[in-house]
Amino acid sequence: MPLAIVHSRGLDGLAALEVAVEVHLAAGLPNVTVVGLPDTEVREARDRVRAALQNAGFEFPRKRITVNLAPADLPKESGRFDLPIALGILAASGQIPATALAGHEFAGELSLSGELRPIRGALTMVLAAGGMGRCFVLPAGSAREAALASQVPVLAANTLLEVCAHLTGQAALTECLVDDTVRDDQCIDYPELADVRGQAQAKRGLEIAAAGEHSLLLAGPPGTGKSMLASRLPGLLPPMTLAAALESAAVLSLAGQFRPELFRRHPYRAPHHTASTAALVGGGSVPHPGEISLAHQGVLFLDELPEFDRRVLEALREPLDSGRIHISRAARQAEFPAQFQLVAAMNPCPCGYHGDPRGRCRCTPDQILRYRSKLSGPLLDRIDLQIEVPALPPEVLQQAPDGESSAGVRARVTKARERQLLRQxxxxxxxxxxxxxxxxxxxxxxxxxxxxxISRFDLSARAFHRLLKVARTIADIKESDTIEAQHVAEAVQFRRFAKD
Incomplete structure (x- = not known):
């Protein structure tokens, strides 16, 4: 039959829409034409497919070959369509049975030798394929992450020949199964909170932030442990639900940064302060997820906060409130999840030593004001906890760590979060x-x-609401049904830095 149809998936943001790869062979001068809004990578597939078929021992038809990727109005990108195109050509030319293609979906990039290479977004595609009644054939390097979805059977293949042997009934592909230990978050090794010496108030702030999913600003001189404290926050967060873990993994898979052994681990992203707006919130002509989406269900750490471009920081305001980011371009729009916890760190002044008892700071009041004014009021309003991290005396640095372990804090955090989920x-x-x-x-x-x-610190309505939510979290940690005065007093202590 000169026409064959192979099922695959194309990515549009986090949506993995079904794509029918239609291959037609006709008389005429030998030529391969790919239509259906393909980008450069997809158009180059004709050369990769030709070499892969020939090196695998198949005959490349000397006919006029038309490949249509339907629907035509969905942009197609990456090398994921190499395998479906190759199988469509083989089926249309009668080298493999076309009837065997019906119960499968395929995706994979081909090397010139016919080997299958991993692709981005495999987990996203398999999540979308649930309920279709087909099994998914993927490169072995992508099958393990896709199998985490448990939506459809995922078959792993190393070469084009293995796929063809499966379709012809010569040797069936093995279904990729995931060991239950991969799904167990108890095996995840996070940095230990007990390694941080001193800084009792900052540790308390981390616990409150983890319990209520609050954003956090750490301010203090260089070398006081701000980055060390921030890296401990993921280990204090409650375990991710399976649905949240799959959503986080799907975003990382879309960017080609997911590893199955890190499944259910809270992401921790720490971009450099030179990051652009597109790098932080996402963008590009083909919208891709930025750092705020890659930190979904985890922590986004912004060190040296005032050194970030102001426009970059202002772009965080909407996703901090909504937990999502909508990217609009002239021809493409995409929406990505961005439910992250912001942890920021900054120095109290340009030199970093404002308030040092030894008088090392030489910054003028105007310099300090200009430095702090790089952070706008609306952005600071959205940061729930603002904590000063002072320099430690030598005797504290020399003593052995004596703080509480991450496991102990995490147990309280998990209990407080369960109260919140049960209540609201x-x-x-x-x-x-x-x-x-x-x-x-x-x-x-x-x-x-x-x-x-409100009167003393001149709080805005937003800051007042956030103060109230922090007090509610403190009450939950202490297993109190009512917000008492001591809960409010402690919450106020965590908003003093910005007003000092």
């Missing part, structure tokens, strides 16, 4: 205005203290 179905930091009125009502004494805090 989400973390405290994600509450909206109407939900705050319902779930964050303070006691009488706490309400008086809140009123005083």
């Amino acid at each position: 179905g989400k973390a405290n930091a994600r509450l909206h205005a109407r939900e705050i009125d319902r779930f964050c009502q303070p006691a009488a004494a706490a309400a008086v203290l809140l009123k005083q805090a």
